[in-house]
Amino acid sequence: MPCGQPDSGAAPARYVLGVDVGSTVVKCHVYDRAAAVRGSSCRKVESLHPRPGWVELDPEVLWSQFIGVIKEAVQAAGLHMRQVAGLGISTQRGTFITWHKRTGKPFHNFISWQDLRSAELVNSWNKSLLLKVIHVIFTVLHFLTGNDRFLAPSFLTFSTHQTSMKLSWVFKNIHEAEEAAKKNNCCFGTVDTWLLYRLTKGSVYATDYSNASSTGIFEPFMKCWNPTLCNLLSIPMSVYPPVKDTSFNFGSTDSEIFGVPIPIMAVVADQQSAMFGECCFHPGDVKLTMGTGGFWNVNTGQHLFASRRSLYPLIGWKIGEDVVYLTEGSISDIGTAIKWAQDIELFTNVDETAEMAQSIADSQGVCFIPGLQVSGCDPCLCASFMGLKPSTNRNHLVRAMLESVAFRNKLLYDIIVKKVHIPLRTIRADGGVSNNSFVMQMTSDLINKKIEKPANADMSSLGAAFLAGLASGFWTDKEQLKKLRRIEAVFEPQKDSEEYRPAMDAWLQAMKHSPHW
DSSP: TTTOOOOOOOOOOOOEEEEEEEEEEEEEEEEOOTTOEEEEEEOOOBBBSSTOOOOOOOOHHHHHHHHHHHHHHHHHHHHOOGGEEEEEEEEESSEEEEEETTTTOBBOOOOOOOOOTTHHHHHHHTTTTHHHHHHHHHHHHHHHHOOOHHHHHHTOOOTTTTTTHHHHHHHOOHHHHHHHTTTTEEEEHHHOOOOOOHHHTTTTTOOEEEHHHHTEEEEEEEEEHHHHHHHHHHHHHOOOOEEEESSSSOOOHHHHHSSOOBBBBEEEEEHHHHHHHHOOSTTTEEEEESSSSSSEEEEEEEEOOOOTTTTTEEEEEEEETEEEEEEEEEEOHHHHHHHHHHHSSSSSSGGGGGHHHSSSSOOOTTTOOOOOOOOOOOTTTOOESSOOOOOOOOOHHHHHHHHHHHHHHHHHHHHHHOOOOOOOOOOESSGGGGHHHHHHHHHHHTTTTOEEEEEEEOOHHHHHHHHHHHHHHOOOHOOOHHHHHOOOOOOEOOOOOGGGHHHHHHHHHHHHHHHOO
C-alpha cells in the first residue's frame, strides 16, 4: 500500500522519524521504541557552484529530496504514515534562504555555510577602524564588569562561515530582498525554518534555539537575536523568525503532503542533534563528529563559556526550562577531502583507506594541508600535499590525509583542555569518518583518551528522533534514552603520543608554510 494513502485499519503510532538534512546527503530513519532502525532512505544533496567560491542549494530540489526520503523510509519499513508518532528534523547549520512573506517566493537559492561570497566584505570589516574601536570598548567593559557577555565582542572577527556576513551581502546585492525587508515583507530562515514553513504551507514560521545560536546572529547570553550586530551590518530585525524550544510541538504537516498530518515534534541543528543522539547529557561529556567537517562539542551544562578564539558558545538544546549550553570547536574539510581523493581514484572504496594507511610504517614525509586550518581564518587557503618524492605512492597520500585529520583533532582537543575549565568525561565519536579505524586509533593515541563509537554513526538523525520522541511521549525521559545506546567499538590509547612527534612536527612545519597560498 502506498505510504501516503489512508488506512482505517492502521496500527497505533509506534514509530518516530529522524530526518537529517546534511551538506552531502538527506537521510531519513524510522525508529521503533528500542531506537532500532526499521527503515531508511538516503538521497545525495547536489550543491550548485554558480561562481567560484559560491555554494548554493536549489530549494525546490532540496524540498523534493526531503519529502522523498520520508516517504521511501516509511515504505521501506513496511509501515503507514498513520503509525508515525512524530517527526524530528536535524539540519545543516548556517545555510539560509530569504523569501517574500506574502507570496512565499524565495529571493535566491539557499546560500550554503560553505559559501565564500562574503570574503571581500569579511576582509573589509576585519580591517576596519570601527571594529578596532568595538574591540577597545568591549575590552574596557569586560575589565570593569567582569561579565563574560563582553568578552566575545572584545576580539570579534568576522569569517565567511558566519551567516551574518552573507545575510548582509544579500541585502546589499539582491534588490528585491532589500525592498521587501523595508516593507516588512522579507523572511529569513535556516533550512529548518524553511522546511517548517513548507511542511505547514506557511502556517508555521519558527526556528529553535540550537539553530538560532548557530547563525552567529543570535545572542546566547540574552537568548535573542542580536540587535547591536544587526544595526552594525544594516540587517533589519524584522526578518528573523520566532525562536521556540528544540523539543516542541511545532504543529503538523499539511495532510496533502503525506496523506495524513504528521506531528513535527523537534527541529535541531545537526551538531547539537548528534550530541543529543550520543546521550551527552552531562557537563564534561564530549562529542566528536567527523563528517564533511569536524566538530568537537563539550557539554558545559548551565554555564555558557564566552568565545575564546578557536572555541565558541552555542545553545545545545532547550526543553522547557532546561537550557543546555555547549562549547564548540571546528575543523574543516575532513569528509570533503576524502571524497575528493576518491573522485580522483586514489582509492575505490572509502573502507579501503584505513588498511592502506596501516600497510605502511609512515607517510614517508608526505604532509597533507587541508583547505582551511583549525581556526578557519584563511578562506583563500588551498589544500595541498607537501613532501612528495619519486617513491610516493597512493598509500602515502592516503595516510597523509588521514594523519592530518588526527593531527587537527589533537590540536583542537588541546585547546579545549586549556580553555574549557570543566573536567572532560566521556568522548563519543560519530559521522562517516568515525568508521575509519586508523583515524580513530591515532586520535585516541594522540589525546591519550578512550573514544567510544556507537553502532549507528548517523547520530544527527537519532538525536532528532530522540527529541521528537520526548516531545510526543514516545519516550519518557533522558534516562530511558541512555539505556538505548549501543556501542560498537571503544578505541583506547595503544601508543605513546610522543611516537607521533616527528610526523606531527613535520606536518605543523608544513602548515606554517601554507597560509595565503
